[in-house]
Amino acid sequence: xxxxxxxxxxxxxxxxxxxxxxxxxxxxxxxxxxxxxxxxxxxxxxxxxxxxxxxxxxxxxxxxxxxxxxxxxxxxxxxxxxxxxxxxxxxxxxxxxxxxxxxxxxxxxxxxxxxxxxxxxxxxxxxxxxxxxxxxxxxxxxxxxxxxxxxxxxxxxxxxxxxxxxxxxxxxxxxxxxxxxxxxxxxxxxxxxxxxxxxxxxxxxxxxxxxxxxxxxxxxxxxxxxxxxxxxxxxxxxxxxxxxxxxxxxxxxxxxxxxxxxxxxxxxxxxxxxxxxxxxxxxxxxxxxxxxxxxxxxxxxxxxxxxxxxxxxxxxxxxxxxxxxxxxxxxxxxxxxxxxxxxxxxx
Amino acid sequence: xxxxxxxxxxxxxxxxxxxxxxxxxxxxxxxxxxxxxxxxxxxxxxxxxxxxxxxxxxxxxxxxxxxxxxxxxxxxxxxxxxxxxxxxxxxxxxxxxxxxxxxxxxxxxxxxxxxxxxxxxxxxxxxxxxxxxxxxxxxxxxxxxxxxxxxxxxxxxxxxxxxxxxxxxxxxxxxxxxxxxxxxxxxxxxxxxxxxxxxxxxxxx
Numbered sequence: 001x002x003x004x005x006x007x008x009x010x011x012x013x014x015x016x017x018x019x020x021x022x023x024x025x026x027x028x029x030x031x032x033x034x035x036x037x038x039x040x041x042x043x044x045x046x047x048x049x050x051x052x053x054x055x056x057x058x059x060x061x062x063x064x065x066x067x068x069x070x071x072x073x074x075x076x077x078x079x080x081x082x083x084x085x086x087x088x089x090x091x092x093x094x095x096x097x098x099x100x101x102x103x104x105x106x107x108x109x110x111x112x113x114x115x116x117x118x119x120x121x122x123x124x125x126x127x128x129x130x131x132x133x134x135x136x137x138x139x140x141x142x143x144x145x146x147x148x149x150x151x152x153x154x155x156x157x158x159x160x161x162x163x164x165x166x167x168x169x170x171x172x173x174x175x176x177x178x179x180x181x182x183x184x185x186x187x188x189x190x191x192x193x194x195x196x197x198x199x200x201x202x203x204x205x206x207x208x209x210x211x212x213x214x215x216x217x218x219x220x221x222x223x224x225x226x227x228x229x230x231x232x233x234x235x236x237x238x239x240x241x242x243x244x245x246x247x248x249x250x251x252x253x254x255x256x257x258x259x260x261x262x263x264x265x266x267x268x269x270x271x272x273x274x275x276x277x278x279x280x281x282x283x284x285x286x287x288x289x290x291x292x293x294x295x296x297x298x299x300x301x302x303x304x305x306x307x308x309x310x311x312x313x314x315x316x317x318x319x320x321x322x323x324x325x326x327x328x329x330x331x332x333x334x335x336x337x338x339x340x341x342x343x344x345x346x347x
Numbered sequence: 348x349x350x351x352x353x354x355x356x357x358x359x360x361x362x363x364x365x366x367x368x369x370x371x372x373x374x375x376x377x378x379x380x381x382x383x384x385x386x387x388x389x390x391x392x393x394x395x396x397x398x399x400x401x402x403x404x405x406x407x408x409x410x411x412x413x414x415x416x417x418x419x420x421x422x423x424x425x426x427x428x429x430x431x432x433x434x435x436x437x438x439x440x441x442x443x444x445x446x447x448x449x450x451x452x453x454x455x456x457x458x459x460x461x462x463x464x465x466x467x468x469x470x471x472x473x474x475x476x477x478x479x480x481x482x483x484x485x486x487x488x489x490x491x492x493x494x495x496x497x498x499x500x501x502x503x504x505x506x507x508x509x510x511x512x513x514x515x516x517x518x519x520x521x522x523x524x525x526x527x528x529x530x531x532x533x534x535x536x537x538x539x540x541x542x543x544x545x546x547x548x549x550x551x552x
Binding site for chain 2: 013017088118119120123124126127130131133134137138141149152153156157159160163180315319
């Protein structure tokens with residue numbers, strides 16, 4: 001895109017700056033729209049599984065429900081509790097929202113169509129996703145209220161636990177693809193097993209994908225691991241004291257994070273922007289359509305789980321993370337690297 | 348141009364947030380400023396082309412260590428009067444430490460100005476790795492030249508981890524933990540009996 005702006009007669013610095021800003025807008029604006037629509041989709045799927053109708057009043061089929069909700073919270077008064085730590089109380093939702101958007105910089109939407117094509121893309125995603133916990137923890141502490149504080153403590157322990165196993169799962173992917181760059185990881189998945197694109201067809205990596213999907217739910221605090229906002233125990237968890245736009249920022253950030261997890265599932269294990277099969281006619285459909293379809297598929301799985309699986313107890317969550325996922329993912333790091341060494345993958 | 352601007356931005360913010368870390372009254376604010384300092388240090392490392400170290404700094408320090416700091420500090424019951432009393436008591440010690448640190452920094456700068464120590468190796472060159480990414484270069488060095496030091500660092504961390512677990516682990520009597528495999532192996536007939544006693548007879552348990 002820099003070339004396009006340089007073609008308009010701008011110097012390299014200006015062209016680079018403008019193309020970066022344009023890239024950010026090209027990702028962030030459709031993402032915001034997508035988040036609004038995905039909240040609607042989530043409610044519809046959830047309702048359908050409970051034999052309800054879901055939102056169906058605002059706009060055709062209720063399609064404008066999210067925008068009506070957005071307008072509603074926008075017009076509400078922002079209430080800040082007197083005992084709250086004001087600065088941090090207002091910064092916390094901004095952190096959550098910003099971090100949810102930042103990680104999208106390294107997601108490849110098509111071959112080479114990525115905002116920041118960095119060597120350490122996967123590490124960047126890990127780094128950014130580990131920042132997500134601060135929005136929750138700071139909100140919990142600065143609210144100066146019991147339930148948000150409990151929620152903050154739960155969140156910090158939960159996210160650290162599942163990051164460990166996610167790290168090991170990602171190491172398996174990196175070993176096989178030989179790169180931390182997400183674009184290269186997608187390319188390494190082309191006709192990985194016979195003509196199937198994607199690491200998921202590999203018997204050694206399929207269990208890793210299942211674990212990544214579950215860890216992703218825990219990392220984004222989605223049901224069945226939504227202990228940070230368990231309404232039966234903690235009112236609304238860290239969001240209890242929030243109202244108006246601050247509350248909306250949490251909602252948007254949460255769903256942007258869920259979409260990011262779906263995109264990571266697609267990019268790391270399901271071939272990202274590649275079609276499912278390495279068959280020429282399928283390449284006629286542009287790559288970002290495939291990626292979008294995969295993201296929507298994974299979001300359906302997330303919604304499905306949310307609608308059907310009861311919430312975990314906290315000790316069960318910790319047991320799953322530390323006693324099952326951590327040893328199994330470690331075992332698979334050994335298995336995968338051993339297999340790759342034995343077959344001369346690194347030679 | 349943009350690099351120079353970014354350098355001064357990161358450097359200034361790093362020093363400022365480091366200073367505020369010490370000056371902030373509230374320990375939670377201190378930790379948050381410390382996180383900002385880490386972040387700016389990571390930015391500086393990206394600027395010098397060490398993007399791998401920068402990402403590790405964010406993942407390890409910001410993502411894990413600082414979260415645990417915050418976790419502990421959040422639960423502190425802060426008493427400012429007590430803090431100030433401690434300040435007066437520990438003031439001489441603090442000054443002594445500050446002087447030592449300053450002298451070390453000064454000596455380091457002087458040595459650097461005099462040319463520094465040549466990082467030569469007994470067997471010759473440090474094997475420069477051209478045309479490989481940072482990650483590959485670090486990996487190649489860590490797992491060949493510095494293998495034993497690397498393993499030793501791993502053992503030190505393992506010992507520290509086991510030590511921490513041994514020190515904090517307590518066996519408490521009287522608690523009943525959940526045995527998942529035992530629970531799953533349990534069947535309805537193990538726990539319930541269906542009886543149809545005649546009227547006036549009752550059941551012997």
